[in-house]
Amino acid sequence: MIELFIPIIALLLSYLGSKYLASALAKRGLTVPDMHKPGTPQVPRPGGPAIAFAIVVALDILYVVTGSEEVLALSLTVIIAFAVGVYDDIRSLKGPVKVALLFTASLPILLLHTYVPLPPFPFAGHLRITTIYPILVFLAIPVTSNAFNMIDIYNGLISGFSAIATLPLFVSFLIRGDMLMVSISLIFMMTMLGFYLLHRNPSKLFPGDSGSLAIGAAYGAIAIIGKVEIVAVVALLPAILNAFFVISSVGGIIEHKEMKKRPVRLNSDFTLVASRESDAPVTLARMLLSDGNLSEKEVVYRFFVLEAFASLLAIITFLLTEVRL
Amino acid sequence: MKVPSALVLLLMIMTASWIILIAMTYLIFQVIVPISPPIHSPYSVVLAYAFLKLILAVASFGFWLYSYFLLRDMFVKVKGLNRSPTPSSSDRTEP
Incomplete structure (x- = not known):
């Protein structure tokens, strides 16, 4: 029963840690300009240490209570992805190098063998893919980490998006009666909510790559360890489609700042507008802005609507895994 | 016909991506992967079956990816994302 109180610890650690980090980073001048606001205010970055600290400490308490290797694997995955993110925040890695380094974050799951190569699929029951499953695990963490990293573009987006995306996983674990995974998914959700309180518009702290990569790795690892892979894929459809549209537009994995043409432009009244240049990357934000100018808050709200819809589809997907044709 | 808003279109x-995802995973894992040669088939037949499965899986995966390109291009066309003139030069560019 104590497992269900640990998420509250994660919420407090995330919120208080973020608050402390924001002030400590500001004092040391570790800030970046928020270009979407009048006067381009300086915002502390990275908030990744507060996110990783909250998740890892809460998971370590859960490990002490349960002794579960799944919790240990998840904790190590987050630490490795966070370390890659810290290096990226300091040195700014090239896209392919970042992906290559993130493969190492899959290793704790593979080495501790905390996966079951029988993923449930709608209408098909449990698939027996023992040979290719470890390869999919190896690929999954870099994919989810980068998908989250690519939507970290507006105030409050990645933290709010992640909290909503965790709901279908939480519901799936609850229906299945897997209380360990219920606790783990709640720890993740509460960490995101704690961080969201400082990350929401107007942001007082940006997650940085250390935050976004740790969030993506944690999400991917929860999906694998909790055996809800297809549910997670559906819940992440907006992020996956965004990544697919960007990669197919620019012809590879590149950093935001490396894009030659901007997908979205900023007006003098600080509203956002979609680029009409034919060779600008097709991103989800550009698509959402195709009707006309919107404020940053309005774009983020539309992202949340998309994610809430994807989460609903994900819950339906989970229910369909119980159906066999 | 009235063009739906960007949010509704997305x-x-x-929804289309979700249906395609479920249909294609079912096709690949429940139809293509279980294809197997009759028991005690000669090596050449086993090899031919493996080759057939590979071709079908690659073709299905290719169609799957292509369908997402089609969805993206349909959106760009319906919303005229590449058609209008560029915003005025006074507009600021996002960093």
């Missing part, structure tokens, strides 16, 4: 694209 919700439709997501």
Whole structure:
């Protein structure tokens, strides 16, 4: 029963840690300009240490209570992805190098063998893919980490998006009666909510790559360890489609700042507008802005609507895994 | 016909992507992967079956990816994302 109180610890650690980090980073001048606001205010970055600290400490308490290797694997995955993110925040890695380094974050799951190569699929029951499953695990963490990293573009987006995306996983674990995974998914959700309180518009702290990569790795690892892979894929459809549209537009994995043409432009009244240049990357934000100018808050709200819809589809997907044709 | 808003169109694209995802995973894992040669088949037949499965899986995966390109291009066309003139030069560019 104590497992269900640990998420509250994660919420407090995330919120208080973020608050402390924001002030400590500001004092040391570790800030970046928020270009979407009048006067381009300086915002502390990275908030990744507060996110990783909250998740890892809460998971370590859960490990002490349960002794579960799944919790240990998840904790190590987050630490490795966070370390890659810290290096990226300091040195700014090239896209392919970042992906290559993130493969190492899959290793704790593979080495501790905390996966079951029988993923449930709608209408098909449990698939027996023992040979290719470890390869999919190896690929999954870099994919989810980068998908989250690519939507970290507006105030409050990645933290709010992640909290909503965790709901279908939480519901799936609850229906299945897997209380360990219920606790783990709640720890993740509460960490995101704690961080969201400082990350929401107007942001007082940006997650940085250390935050976004740790969030993506944690999400991917929860999906694998909790055996809800297809549910997670559906819940992440907006992020996956965004990544697919960007990669197919620019012809590879590149950093935001490396894009030659901007997908979205900023007006003098600080509203956002979609680029009409034919060779600008097709991103989800550009698509959402195709009707006309919107404020940053309005774009983020539309992202949340998309994610809430994807989460609903994900819950339906989970229910369909119980159906066999 | 009235063009739906960008948000509604994206919700439709997501629903289509979801249906394609479920249909294609079912096709690949439940139809193509279980294809197997009759028991005690000669090595050449086993090899031919493996080759057939590989071709079918690659073709299905290719069609799957292509369908997402189609959805993206449909959105760009319907919303005229590449058609209008560029915003005025006084507009600021996002960093």
